[in-house]
Amino acid sequence: MFELLFVTAPIMNVQVLLEGVFIGSVFALSAYGLALIWGVMNVKNLAQGDFVIMGGYAAFSVSNAGVHPIFAIPVVIAFMFCFGWITYKLIIKRVIDNDMFVSLLATFGLSLFLQQVMNLIFGPEVQTLDSHFGILLLGDFVTVPKIKIISLLIAAFFATVVVLFMKKSRMGQAIRATAQDARAARVLGINTDRVYAFTFALNASICGVAGVLVSMIWSIQPFYGIIFSLRTFAIVTAAGLGNLPGVIGMSFVLGWFEQYAGVLAGAEWQIAASVFVLIFVLLWRQLQARRHRQVVR
């Protein structure tokens, strides 16, 4: 494979790089959601990946009813928003003031729960939704399914919408105010509990959109969630909170790295590659912190 990529047909690199961008755009969506709740309410959600897979299965059910998966997106957004709101009211609200391991473990329990519920309902088979778009040929070697380009555009659209929402709307301003200083926001009359609920629900919706895209351009399975969670953690940890360009850039880097690992070392190394990135990022952050005699916290 190495020879093919770098000696005989360097044009194949374009294919791998494009795949990385398509996958990375989906990572960027879910990582942005995690950065949002991490920054605003200091909750580290280990069920993030399961939210993504859940969105995928929601689209799967809708498309089984005969609707094209792309038109399932509004339904999935509404569904995941309600689900996120309920999850906040039942679980997250009660762990938000505790130390962070509690929120991590509670969401890990949630992740186990969601995995098994999806496994019961949909079965353990790997699913991919057929979007019935054709394949685009670029030159002689590079083939791009049109759905991946469409999904990239959808991801970019939703990312822009969320950013504009955070900047312009009243609720977005309230969210940013709460993130800066929750107590001051309360004093100024912002209902922070509602802001938190909205933020968590918004995160669930973003994950839902990412899930719909994943189900069309890649594959979903009830137990894929945990790897998605680890990927989003790697991205957010590397990029830092509130650094949107960093999150997007890191998502593409992770996508490329995974694609190259999959092509060069074999498909069974693809999952390992994303975990290695996480460990590498944590190591790198530690070394950086050590220079200032600090630790990663």
Added chain:
Amino acid sequence: MMNEKLLYTGLGLLGVMGPVIFPEYTLQIAMLWMMVLMASTWDITGGQMGYNSLGNITFFGVGMYVSASIQVSMFYDLAQYTASYGAIKPVFTETQYFGGLILGILAAGFSCVILSLIIGLAVFGLRGPYFAIGTLGVAVAAREIVTTMETVGGGAGISMPFLPLPIEQRSLFFYCLCFALAVAAHFTIRWMFSTQFGLAANAIRDDEDKAEAMGIPTLRYKQVGWAVAAFYMGCIGAVFGNISGYIEPQNIAFPLPTFGIFMVAMALLGGKGTLWGPVIGAILFHIVKETTWTYLLDWQYIVLGIVLIVNIVFFQQGIVGWLKTKYPEKFGILVDRSGNVSRGDA
């Protein structure tokens, strides 16, 4: 602690008489001791030091694989053996088997100690949630690496050599191993936390920066604590591999969603940061699990997830922690009339 003699007598009786009274449940009780060991060793770093690891299961799997490789490769070529997918039926005499087993368990324990020291260097600069995520990442990485290693069978696994004894004696033998390891782990931990180590560990949990400033070599303490946990996890992993008779990476050696999370749940249920909490939590959890697990059918993990969430959200201090706030006098904690709680030697 209150009624400690009573607890020791009861558990000792269960340990010695259990397989005699309930011979058909010998292996279930052996699993009970394994759970006690897992929860107690998790608590060394998790409860007492505040380093909540989600990846202690790494040592379980690594120990299992180290022991299996040694037991097989003492008499066969490991790569050929695993490539034959069980076509080579290993036949061992008793001396060969027990020699391999003892060597395997010891090697598993010590290789896990070395591994924990190396990983410790990489993860102990992380605090709180980062540590949990990092160790979870290590466990997943270990699982994926073993899955791709063809020498040890990859995803297909290794079938273990069989103990050349009748089936009743077989389970009794493994029972004794599990019980002995659990007892050894318990008294090691008890001894460790009766020395200066316990004070230093709790200082690290309460405020690591201050502990560091007071001159406690925190990294060394964390590494020692984790190495002890890794040693016992490696040994019990080696034993469990022999009990199950067949090992593979995804569900037996690195079972993240089962044992990996059970040990945390058990320690939390019993009350983390106490000597008896993990033991009581593990016994309660295991009994409830064994009696209800088969009736729950596909709902097992759903129930487990709910139990975990409810436990964490509503009952964080655990059973022993709850008893401690309810009856502080019984734990040697002095309560003065103004309501201030001061801690005696608990």
